[in-house]
Amino acid sequence: MKYFSHLNTAVQLLQQYNGSQPFGSFIKQFFSQHKKYGSKDRKNISQLCYAFFRLGKALPQLPAEERIVTALFFCSHEPNELLQHLKPAWNEKTRLPLPEKIQVFNDDQGAAGQILTMYDLFPWREALSDDINYEHFCVSFFTQPDLFLRVRAGAGATVKGKLQQAGIPFGEPGASCVALPNASKIDGVIEIDKEAVIQDFSSQRIGELMEYIRDSIERPSTTLGARGSAPSTSPKALRIWDACAASGGKSILAHDIFPKIDLTVTDVRKSILFNLEKRFAAAGIRHYHSYVADLSSSMLPGEHPLFDIIITDVPCTGSGTWSRTPEQLYYFDPQQIEKYSNLQKKIVSNAIPHLKPGGFFLYCTCSVFRKENEEVLQFIQEQHSLQLLRSTLLTGYDQKADTLFGAVFQKQ
């Protein structure tokens, strides 16, 4: 009976939650106020709640209990105790691919039920960026992504040795990337930010665009336009500005890729720059300039020499990360797409005037929407006459990772 009691608690929690804070914080607060739940109870209740969100916009009319059990079926990749108790008839069908599971659900509903299609989960297919595989993207909502580490230079053997010693299984999807099961506890095992940075696999791959810029600077003939002059390869440090730095994920990456940099970081949130300060200290980055700046309304305040490289990892819908935070999919208002696209255009417009002629502009989002990706690229080319050198969609949905979009421009 405890499984049905877990289901009831999940329903109550979902009724109280309104999407205004991350569900992870909400449920943590709930459990800290209700100590009677043991670790197994907490695990089951949170699994049921997250499953509910993973159904996205589908089946809004279904009673919450049924919606949760349906979602649990879609999220289960092998038979399990929880589903065995809540819906035994579906438990032996958990290994079926999603389209067949949807068929099982539709058959079960009979003539009275509403027919479910993949389109109901994520009804904005037409708004997606080119090259997104819609079916694979939708299927990925039912799997929790991995936790990824970017191992810093020289720390590979140490990090892997420590993980092995702690009995934490890991894979290696990339040269300096380690993938761990999402619930892995690495605090106290790895020296975070010093030995390895917690950073999604696709986010790490933005480093490939940075390497491309670095190589273009070292071999200028490959990218130089007729009038521009690439930043010199002299030992002088490259002036790099991370304009939407948050707690510094891309800045630390840039620090690790460019041999000598004079780094400026800005963000509209003072609190996040405080987090950056702590991470930079752990990462051994001591010399940098940090400012609070709202680039939606003005350029960088004060006098600043022009930059060799500007990184704008802009605020966005975060739709490429929704398998990590499925509550955002559930509560998503599609009007946000236009709102973010406009904000992104303002931010890039206030950043680009700070770029040197010949300098490089790196634009990135963790969005899957065309308006935040290709449309902003077009805006940058048309309104700011930057030359697009390279753009890439880093699809993470087949690798238990996020999906990011990135592009490199050069100013003539």
Ligand SMILES: C[S@@+](CC[C@H](N)C(=O)[O-])C[C@H]1O[C@@H](n2cnc3c(N)ncnc32)[C@H](O)[C@@H]1O
């Ligand atoms: C996607 S996050 C950046 C993540 C970061 N680059 C990293 O790799 O960890 C976008 C950041 O843009 C900041 N932001 C939002 N609006 C802004 C604005 N008007 N001006 C400057 N930064 C802004 C947000 O506070 C947020 O920290």
